[in-house]
Amino acid sequence: MTAYVIAHLMPAEPHPDVAEYLERIQSTLDPFGGRFLVHGAPVEVREGDWPGHLVMIGFPTAADARAWYDSPAYQEILPLRADHIAGSVVIVDGVEPGHDSATMGEAMRAAMA
Template identity: 85%
Template structure:
């Protein structure tokens, strides 16, 4: 099942280390089948607030996403970004093709009674 790494990154001043991180990150993703789905595009906030930028990287599986993050190649470049841009990074499993939110809602309703 597809998995995702999501980063909510706060605004920051440009820095040469961040440029190097951007130049090197794709090489860390390739061995794990990672690809950018969203990378810093403007967000349209409809509810709440969202300071900063959104990055979404897709992986074939949750194991691939975890292996990428823990890989020596990614850990070597992580400080280039993390030392200059605050943010949060999450890894999450996607839903399968048979996902049914109505069934999920019915199960939640049943649990309430």
């Protein structure tokens, strides 16, 4: 099942370390099948607050996403970003083919009965 690494990164001033991180990250993703789906595009906020930027990277599986994040290649460059940009990073599974939110609602309704 496809999995995603999602980062909510706070606004920060440009820094040479962050430029180096950006130059090097793709080569850390390639061995794990990672690809950028969203990378700092403007966010249109419809509900709540959303300071900062969104990054979303897709991987074939959650195991691939974890292996990338924990890889020596990524861990080597991670401080280049993390030391200069605060934020949160999560790994989450996508939904199975045929996912139906109505079925989830029915199960929730049954559990509340």
